[in-house]
Amino acid sequence: MIELEGVPELIDPVMVAAFEGWNDAGDAASTAVAHLDREWKGEVFAALDAEDYYDFQVNRPTVFLDNGVRKITWPTTRLSVVRIGGDKPRDLVLVRGIEPSMRWRSFCNELLAFAHELGVEMVVILGALLGDTPHTRPVPVSGVTSDADLARTMDLEETRYEGPTGIVGILQEACTHAGVPAVSLWAAVPHYVSQPPNPKATLALLNRLEDLIGLHIPLGELPEDARAWQLGVDQLAAEDSEVAEYVQTLEEARDTAELPEASGEAIAREFERYLRRREPGTGPGGGPGMATEGGESPFLRDTGSGRTRPPKPERPEKPEKPSSGPGPESAPGSGAGPERAGEGPADESPGESGDGGSQE
Numbered sequence: 001m002i003e004l005e006g007v008p009e010l011i012d013p014v015m016v017a018a019f020e021g022w023n024d025a026g027d028a029a030s031t032a033v034a035h036l037d038r039e040w041k042g043e044v045f046a047a048l049d050a051e052d053y054y055d056f057q058v059n060r061p062t063v064f065l066d067n068g069v070r071k072i073t074w075p076t077t078r079l080s081v082v083r084i085g086g087d088k089p090r091d092l093v094l095v096r097g098i099e100p101s102m103r104w105r106s107f108c109n110e111l112l113a114f115a116h117e118l119g120v121e122m123v124v125i126l127g128a129l130l131g132d133t134p135h136t137r138p139v140p141v142s143g144v145t146s147d148a149d150l151a152r153t154m155d156l157e158e159t160r161y162e163g164p165t166g167i168v169g170i171l172q173e174a175c176t177h178a179g180v181p182a183v184s185l186w187a188a189v190p191h192y193v194s195q196p197p198n199p200k201a202t203l204a205l206l207n208r209l210e211d212l213i214g215l216h217i218p219l220g221e222l223p224e225d226a227r228a229w230q231l232g233v234d235q236l237a238a239e240d241s242e243v244a245e246y247v248q249t250l251e252e253a254r255d256t257a258e259l260p261e262a263s264g265e266a267i268a269r270e271f272e273r274y275l276r277r278r279e280p281g282t283g284p285g286g287g288p289g290m291a292t293e294g295g296e297s298p299f300l301r302d303t304g305s306g307r308t309r310p311p312k313p314e315r316p317e318k319p320e321k322p323s324s325g326p327g328p329e330s331a332p333g334s335g336a337g338p339e340r341a342g343e344g345p346a347d348e349s350p351g352e353s354g355d356g357g358s359q360e
Contacts, residue, residue: 011083040092
């Protein structure tokens with residue numbers, strides 16, 4: 001572990017983590033944490049030693065020029081903290097990195113040591129998987145936990161998954177054994193348009209996180225990016241009759257499965273979110289959910305996060321079922337598992353869908 005700066009006492013901290021790789025279809029989860037870090041101006045306070053956890057032939061370092069001086073960036077996992085202002089300020093500890101190549105137990109123990117030292121009250125791990133879900137419908141987001149009490153109190157699903165897992169599943173179980181409340185949020189990404197970025201899935205994860213921890217998250221241009229992404233996929237799919245027919249089949253299956261829930265909790269959640277965003281003082285300049293700025297900071301700034309507009313979506317893949325893989329779990333609101341597509345896990349997939357989709 002490499003500590004960069006000391007950390008002051010935090011206020012009701014929640015740790016939010018995401019990892020690039022197998023758990024991150026369409027880069028939706030890692031982009032969500034990057035968005036939080038950027039919008040609330042996160043300050044990096046620690047980084048894990050890359051030598052301990054990464055195979056540099058799998059995740060290679062990169063070389064860049066800084067004012068004519070050659071420097072190297074090593075693949076790693078960094079921790080930053082953001083303070084959210086308002087009537088009831090609180091802190092988020094953001095964990096962003098790459099799924100480690102080795103020594104997963106030590107990796108999780110190191111993150112949990114930070115959580116214990118910082119007084120973290122809950123760990124929320126974001127993930128994304130590939131599945132048979134249409135891009136034209138709300139993104140299904142499942143909230144799952146291994147803690148039966150937490151499942152009851154927070155209206156989550158207790159995971160029943162058995163099979164191959166990724167670092168998201170391992171970290172959640174490590175939290176459970178350490179007595180730290182932990183939740184995993186999974187977004188389903190259409191397998192026929194899996195290329196990153198997927199701003200619609202990122203937006204769905206942030207909305208579900210907002211409901212879970214009771215904070216107003218500034219979304220910036222994400223809603224506009226999500227609309228542009230869907231419009232681009234619509235146009236590309238319309239150019240291929242086979243893809244268009246397949247999307248229509250997915251739409252019909254999804255709508256039939258969700259018809260009984262159309263007027264239930266999903267509508268109530270959306271209305272509550274609407275009211276929360278209209279509360280006085282929640283806009284720019286301060287108020288619940290907005291980061292306070294100014295003053296000296298004890299942290300080092302993570303300058304590696306920059307925002308780029310999403311590129312035009314690539315042409316959707318032919319509507320073939322994802323190939324068989326190591327896991328039987330199904331994606332939210334679908335019949336295909338992430339392992340079939342070779343990318344997101346289905347570790348903790350079965351659960352409540354924040355957008356009306358369900359698994360299992």
